[in-house]
Amino acid sequence: MRFSVWDNPESEQVLRVMWMEGSSAALIADALRTSRNSVIGKVHRLGLSRTQRKPKVAKRPTRSRIAQPRPGEPVPFLKVKWFHCRAVLDQRGKDGLAVFCGQAKTIGSPWCVKHRRAFTAARVPS
Ligand SMILES: [Zn+2]
Known part of the structure; x- marks a missing residue:
């Protein structure tokens, strides 16, 4: 399939x-x-x-630059960084966009330990 x-x-x-x-x-x-x-x-x-x-609207509050999400908490779509797990959570951010898991991802994988395990397990044919 x-x-x-x-x-x-x-x-x-x-x-x-x-x-x-x-x-x-x-x-x-x-x-x-x-x-x-x-x-x-x-x-x-x-x-x-x-x-x-x-x-044209480049009006962004300056504090949004300081308040960067850290690994471990859900990350709004537009704030996701290279080190964040890319698993999309079953919820929406304040901006109505998808929210990423936000855990630190594991080396060689776009996901954190938990999601890598979950996604890898889902792919194994039963
Ligand atoms: Zn994750």
Whole structure:
């Protein structure tokens, strides 16, 4: 059985946001647990353009820069860092976007110990 990441409407939202934020296709692929080619193909199908990724409203409270999430707590979608686990939690942030697990991820894996175990176990055919 083949599952497409794009069957999930959340994935498209994640793609749009990350792409407009200037994330690389490889990074988005990592976050969505799909291939880079799949991301690029979807970007083209959606007609997303990098040229409009600079929003004019650059009004951000300065304290948001200080209040960076640390590993161990759920991370809002736009605050996720390279060291955060990329498991998407079953909840929404204040901005209405997906929330990541936020635990420190393990080396060689996009997930923390708990999620790596969960996702790896789910893939083993019974
Ligand atoms: Zn996790």
